[in-house]
Amino acid sequence: GKKAFIFDLDGVIVDTAKYHYLAWRELANQLGFEFTKEQNEQLKGVSRVRSLEILLGIGNKHLDDDIKIKLLHEKNEQYLKYIAKMDHTEILPGIDDLLNYLKFEKIPFSLGSASKNARLILETLNLMGLFDSIVDGNDVSTAKPDPEVFLKAAEKLGVQPQDCIVVEDAQAGIQAANLAGMTSIGIGDKKVLSEADFVLKETSELTIGFVQNLIA
Numbered sequence: 001g002k003k004a005f006i007f008d009l010d011g012v013i014v015d016t017a018k019y020h021y022l023a024w025r026e027l028a029n030q031l032g033f034e035f036t037k038e039q040n041e042q043l044k045g046v047s048r049v050r051s052l053e054i055l056l057g058i059g060n061k062h063l064d065d066d067i068k069i070k071l072l073h074e075k076n077e078q079y080l081k082y083i084a085k086m087d088h089t090e091i092l093p094g095i096d097d098l099l100n101y102l103k104f105e106k107i108p109f110s111l112g113s114a115s116k117n118a119r120l121i122l123e124t125l126n127l128m129g130l131f132d133s134i135v136d137g138n139d140v141s142t143a144k145p146d147p148e149v150f151l152k153a154a155e156k157l158g159v160q161p162q163d164c165i166v167v168e169d170a171q172a173g174i175q176a177a178n179l180a181g182m183t184s185i186g187i188g189d190k191k192v193l194s195e196a197d198f199v200l201k202e203t204s205e206l207t208i209g210f211v212q213n214l215i216a
C-alpha cells in the first residue's frame with residue numbers, strides 16, 4: 001500500500017525534549033532530589049501524568065493526589081515559559097526540508113505525540129498546516145508504549161499500519177511503533193533505541209536520500 005510517515009514531536013520535529021527535562025529537573029530539585037539525563041530517558045515519550053509517577057518513583061516520594069495535580073500544573077507552567085521563547089530555529093536540522101519533500105511527493109504524514117501542548121507548538125513554529133493529520137495527548141487514553149496514538153494516526157491518514165514509518169526519539173515511542181506493526185526509526189542513542197528498525201544519531205541524518213531508499 002501507499003507509504004505514510006508518523007512523526008513524534010518532542011525531540012524529533014523540535015528541540016523541546018531539553019525543556020521537558022529542565023522543567024522536570026527543577027521539580028525534582030525542589031522536592032529535594034537529583035534527576036539525571038540518563039534517568040530522563042525513562043520520561044521521554046511518556047504522558048505528563050505517567051512522567052510524574054516515574055519521577056516520584058526515582059525520588060522515592062509518596063505524595064497525595066492534590067499535591068500531584070499541583071506539581072503537574074507547575075511543571076507545565078514552567079515548560080510553557082520555555083516554549084514561549086521558542087522560534088523556528090529550534091526546528092531540528094533537516095526536518096523542514098523533509099516535511100516539504102514529503103508534501104511535494106504527496107506522501108502523507110501525521111503527528112503522533114503524547115504532548116497536550118503539541119498543537120500550540122506546531123502553531124508557534126508555523127508547521128501546523130503541513131500535517132495531514134494530528135494525533136496528540138488530547139486524543140488518546142493510553143500513553144506510549146501503547147500503540148494507540150500511532151494506530152489512530154494511521155486510521156486518520158487512511159493507511160495500513162504496516163505501511164507507516166514512525167520517527168521517534170524515545171524508547172517508549174519505538175516500542176509503541178513496533179507494537180503497532182509499523183517501521184520504526186529511532187533518533188538518538190543506539191543503546192537506548194536498540195529495538196528500532198533503524199537508528200540515526202540525529203535528525204540531520206534523516207535525509208531525503210535516506211527516505212527515498214526506505215520507501216523504494
Ligand code: G6P
Pocket residue numbers: 010020043044045046047048051076113114115116117118137170
Ligand atoms: C512527549 C514528551 C514527554 C512529555 C509528554 C507529555 O511524549 O516526550 O517528555 O512529558 O510528551 O507532554 P505535555 O506537553 O503534554 O506535558
Ligand code: MG
Pocket residue numbers: 008009010011012017044045168169170173
Ligand atoms: Mg519524543
